Amino acid sequence: MDIKEYMQAVGQAARRASRATARADSRQKNAALMAMADAIERDADKLVAANRRDLEQAVAEGLAPAMLDRLTLNPQTVAGMAEGLRQMAALPDPVGEMDDFSYRPSGIQLGKMRVPLGVIGIIYEARPNVTADAAGLCLKAGNAAILRGGSEAFHSNQAIAACVAEGLAAAGLPADAVQVLATTDRAAVGALITMPEYVDVIVPRGGKGLIARVSAEARVPVIKHLDGNCHTFVDAHADLTMALKVCDNAKTQRYGTCNTMETLLVHEAVAAGFLPAMCAVYLEKGVELRGCPTTRELVGDARVRVATEEDWDTEYAAPILAIRVVDGLDEAIDHINTHGSHHTDAIITGDYANARRFLREVDSSSVMVNASSRFADGFEYGLGAEIGISTDKIHARGPVGLEGLTSQKWVVLGDGQVRG
Ligand SMILES: NC(=O)C1=CN([C@@H]2O[C@H](COP(=O)(O)OP(=O)(O)OC[C@H]3O[C@@H](n4cnc5c(N)ncnc54)[C@H](OP(=O)(O)O)[C@@H]3O)[C@@H](O)[C@H]2O)C=CC1
Ligand SMILES: N[C@@H](CCC(=O)OP(=O)(O)O)C(=O)O
The missing domain is CATH 3.40.309.10 (Aldehyde Dehydrogenase; Chain A, domain 2)
Known part of the structure; x- marks a missing residue:
């Protein structure tokens, strides 16, 4: 696979899909989330089997017990992923919320509207439940997502991606609204963080090696989700x-x-x-x-x-x-x-x-x-779920939920006012 070409195609498709996700109303997004949850529940055995392949390899490579713990899927954790998506469907949709309206002396009425960020690229550790959480949260916040999970979780993530795609299709949303990268080549990460024309923000969840690379190379705004000491x-x-x-x-x-x-x-x-x-x-x-x-x-x-x-x-x-x-x-x-x-x-x-x-x-x-x-966790803080914990100070800090995946634009309502 030519990684550069592949990533260009992924970026273009995500940009196109982000228009559909931004336009989608709450009912359509919620229908997709519920259908993803149904597919995950139905495919529980398949997900656990795909995860077993990952685990066998990880054990052979000597992955530490705590890392195996977060890589592991079992019937309970799969049920937890489905439940998480259903809970996201029940959350209020932040997109389109308007607030802070007031009149200016000129007669214009001024306020703010909450809008999606656009295309979000997330690079994260080998924790398969993040694939479902990140897909669901990005979609509910009206964004398209490009997901690159830890390579040890590759098969688990591909199996979850199939359920996510099924949910999107069931609700009439483009499959490219959530793309889980089909390669573990780290060159794909290099491409993802240098495509400002297609990607609006990068969320790197990981340790010092990842962050050193992202800090040195990224040309896309970054919300760091770094190590926890x-x-x-x-x-x-x-x-x-x-x-x-x-x-x-x-x-x-x-x-x-x-x-x-x-x-x-x-x-x-x-x-x-x-x-x-x-x-x-x-x-x-x-x-x-x-x-x-x-x-x-x-x-x-x-x-x-x-x-x-x-x-x-x-x-x-x-x-x-x-x-x-x-x-x-x-x-x-x-x-x-x-x-x-x-x-x-x-x-x-x-x-x-x-x-x-x-x-x-x-x-x-x-x-x-x-x-x-x-x-320190989005669910425990009442955000429903989390993309992760931002250790950055700008845009979002701490557990990041739906609001952190959106921005606000100014809205001006007039009756023909002109500036004097
Ligand atoms: N703040 C937060 O919300 C969170 C922070 N973390 C932090 O993550 C760390 C643990 O996870 P760990 O798996 O060790 O994290 P890593 O940083 O090793 O890996 C995370 C992701 O980054 C990728 N990656 C790492 N280095 C590079 C590189 N140089 N170029 C391209 N991609 C790279 C990995 O890919 P590959 O599979 O190829 O290695 C993986 O997808 C801890 O420090 C933990 O605190 C974890 C979760 C949440
Ligand atoms: N906020 C989550 C943890 C997120 C996180 O730490 O991820 P990881 O480092 O992959 O285990 C929780 O409290 O379980």
Whole structure:
């Protein structure tokens, strides 16, 4: 396959289809979403079989358990994809919403209308449910989508793509409204991010390698969905029973997700009373611990390894946790803003002033008080689903749902007014 030619064709087709998706009314888009869900449910066995091919190869290639976890489809996760699409159909359609209308002294009436972005290119990890979520959200927001999932999920994604295409056809929408790339060649990513004539925005969901390439080469506006090096800071004024529960959840509820805690920071005033019990929980669950000298001394367990400078900058996406004792809120905030990835960070505290300072001064897309970083998620935030978690500051920040996939244009209503 000539990748350049192929991508030109994909881009042109997406641009054409985006006119139909922008025009489609809620009923037509919802009908497509419901038909996609029906096809996914009907083809559950096929999807699981395609996924098994991916899993067999991934196991042979030694993919880490947390990565296998997010690659895996089973009857429950397939049902979850279908349910997600049905929930999207039930969401209010943002396209065409008009608000902020007011009259100007000239007599014109001025307001804003919500409109699709156009063609959205999404590059994402080997997590097949993202294919259904991204297809559904882009369509509901009136966009055409070009999807490039992780190569380990290739067969799963092609099987899901067939269900998506069936749903589009059932509602009379063009098949090219959602195109899942039929190649794992990374040259296709290079082409996708350099076609401003066909693609309006790129969403790269992934780690540092992807982002280095996108930052160096993209000629299309980008909404970065980057790595999650997330922290929890247990303050001197924390309820330590609460801290134990929240920190356990933030690390161990799911190891491979971007909102999982990677570094635990503990105020020196409570470190002796908190860390031995907390570390016992982690060690019991098989989490490898890497601590600063104070942590190691307080815990007194040889299984706590020495943390290096590199650990503070690492997103493990695995059962590994770095732990550092800090001398107060300032040092905790400095650590997070220096080593974090501006994704999601939390403080556990009963001190109102410290909570407010943390919220204002930590430069991340979600900042939390007394809650697990695992909540940073479009569904948990009430957006219905998510394209991912934007670590960018412009256009959309944090979990991105339908609104983040649209923009607003000005609307002027007159009765023949002219400018004097
Ligand atoms: N903020 C968010 O919403 C999310 C962030 N993430 C982050 O993603 C990372 C984990 O996923 P992981 O699978 O390791 O991510 P990767 O960055 O390795 O892969 C993600 C996607 O990017 C592609 N890719 C990676 N490097 C390049 C390149 N140089 N050129 C072209 N394409 C490239 C991959 O393709 P290929 O298959 O060919 O490798 C894959 O499709 C973590 O850092 C996690 O936090 C994950 C999900 C959501
Ligand atoms: N927001 C989602 C996680 C998104 C995400 O992290 O994706 P991934 O890194 O592929 O597991 C959740 O909370 O489950």
